[in-house]
Amino acid sequence: MQASPRxxxxxxxxxxxxxxxxPFAQAAEPASLTLSGMIDLGLYRSSADQRWNLGPVxxxxxxxxxxxxxxxxxxxxxxxxxxxxxDDGSQESASKPFWHGESTVGLKGAFGSxxxxxxxxxxxxxxWQFDPWGNFDRVASPAWExxxxxxxxxxxxxxxxxxxxxxxxxxxxDSPSLDGFTVHLSTSPEKAQTAKTRPLGVSLNFNHERTAFxxxxxxxxxxxxxxxxxxxxxxAPVAVMVAYNVSEAGSAKAKSLTAGLEYSLGAxxxxxxxxxxxxxxxxxxxxxxxxxxxxxxxxxxVYGDAARKTFTSDSATVYGVxxxxxx
Numbered sequence: 001m002q003a004s005p006r007x008x009x010x011x012x013x014x015x016x017x018x019x020x021x022x023p024f025a026q027a028a029e030p031a032s033l034t035l036s037g038m039i040d041l042g043l044y045r046s047s048a049d050q051r052w053n054l055g056p057v058x059x060x061x062x063x064x065x066x067x068x069x070x071x072x073x074x075x076x077x078x079x080x081x082x083x084x085x086x087d088d089g090s091q092e093s094a095s096k097p098f099w100h101g102e103s104t105v106g107l108k109g110a111f112g113s114x115x116x117x118x119x120x121x122x123x124x125x126x127x128w129q130f131d132p133w134g135n136f137d138r139v140a141s142p143a144w145e146x147x148x149x150x151x152x153x154x155x156x157x158x159x160x161x162x163x164x165x166x167x168x169x170x171x172x173x174d175s176p177s178l179d180g181f182t183v184h185l186s187t188s189p190e191k192a193q194t195a196k197t198r199p200l201g202v203s204l205n206f207n208h209e210r211t212a213f214x215x216x217x218x219x220x221x222x223x224x225x226x227x228x229x230x231x232x233x234x235x236a237p238v239a240v241m242v243a244y245n246v247s248e249a250g251s252a253k254a255k256s257l258t259a260g261l262e263y264s265l266g267a268x269x270x271x272x273x274x275x276x277x278x279x280x281x282x283x284x285x286x287x288x289x290x291x292x293x294x295x296x297x298x299x300x301x302v303y304g305d306a307a308r309k310t311f312t313s314d315s316a317t318v319y320g321v322x323x324x325x326x327x
Contacts, residue, residue: 031069035327037062041086042322044139047309050316055087057305057322058136061101067108074109079119096158104172112175119172121153121186122201123216123228124165130214130230130243132260132271133291133305139320140289140305142258142275143243149254149277149284151226151247153218154199156192167199180208186218195221203228210234224249237264254279267295286310299326 042057063081070076081101083092092100099118106115119125128134133141148164157163173185186201201218212232219225230243239262247254258275269292276286289307296302305320 031066033064033066035062035064037081038324038326039086040322040324042139042303042320044305044320044322045316045318046138047311047316047318055085057139057303057320058324059092060084060086063101070107074107076105077108077113077115078105079103079115093158095161096163100158100166102166106172110176112173115172116170118157118166118168118170120165121167121170121199121218122172122184122203123218123226124148124153125186126184126203126205126214126216127228127230127243129212130232130241130260131258132241132262132273133289137291137305139318140271140273140287140291140307142260142273142287142289145285145287145309146256146258146275146277147228147243147245148226149245149247149256149279150249150252151218151220151224152222153201153220153226155220155222155224156194167201170199177207180206182207184216188221192221196223197221222249238262239264252280254284269293269295282312284312300324301326 038061040056040058040060043052043054044057045052061081061083063079065079067075067077079102080099082098083100084090085092091098102119104115104117104119106113127147128136131141131143135141135143135147138144152162153165154163154167157166157168167186167188169190170186170188175183182205184203184205188199191198197219199220201216203214203216205214206212210233214228214230216228217225226247228243228245230241232239232241241260243258245256254277256275256277258273260273263270271291273289274287277284287307287309289305291303291305293301293303301324303322307318309316309318
């Protein structure tokens with residue numbers, strides 16, 4: 001009997017895991033292999049089709065990561081991350097690669113870390129902390145609808161279609177913290193025949209107990225640009241955040257401004273956010289979002305979201321409830 005495509009994928013995953021774990025089992029030096037991820041499933045009303053859907057409100061993913069001590073404070077690292085839809089077990093999108101989330105190998109030491117492969121670029125890997133939902137919630141997050149509006153980090157990164165966040169064939173550097181300051185870089189040595197330039201991104205971050213800020217700018221292979229500034233103030237139990245983003249593609253320019261608030265009451269967190277984006281000075285989207293989450297334990301969270309979204313030609317009120325299990 002001929003194997004189905006799904007069986008082929010399962011077999012490929014099993015072989016990949018076997019290939020990864022065998023060297024670690026045989027290595028003379030200490031090594032680690034970690035399985036992590038999140039399974040999120042919710043019932044939500046979509047602004048796109050005004051219908052109720054059962055699916056991931058946030059992004060469900062599974063990741064395999066590991067490191068091996070090479071001596072003298074140097075470690076070899078790798079990470080593979082797959083994103084999927086838990087409602088039917090399918091891959092997140094047929095146009096995206098199997099290891100959509102990340103597929104990198106690298107070195108880590110006192111100098112920081114250097115990785116090569118596919119992962120979030122210098123801007124998208126750091127901006128999440130300036131949105132109450134971490135730019136990770138399709139229902140209520142203002143960032144989801146407004147940030148990086150005119151910017152694809154890799155215009156052909158998903159089998160020829162645009163990727164918003166990650167960079168293929170990339171080289172990534174994350175510096176160690178120096179009094180709270182870190183620098184993050186992303187680029188690629190490759191330049192396709194159709195590309196205008198090589199991608200380049202840089203982010204300067206500061207993280208302290210009560211404050212955080214970020215200044216970043218990136219350019220993709222089509223010579224589009226993305227500039228981002230964010231600030232966060234943590235005054236427990238309240239956290240306030242604001243972000244400003246300008247993305248340019250050709251002659252089109254999008255400017256977005258978002259603000260957010262978190263209020264923690266033990267295991268319960270209340271969230272509120274506002275954001276809008278203007279394209280060539282015309283408002284393209286405005287979002288007012290609210291939410292509440294409750295940490296049942298260290299791994300399981302239940303949540304509810306609601307938002308009012310106004311676009312150029314229509315508007316919608318959306319809702320969602322769900323559960324997320326992290327491991």
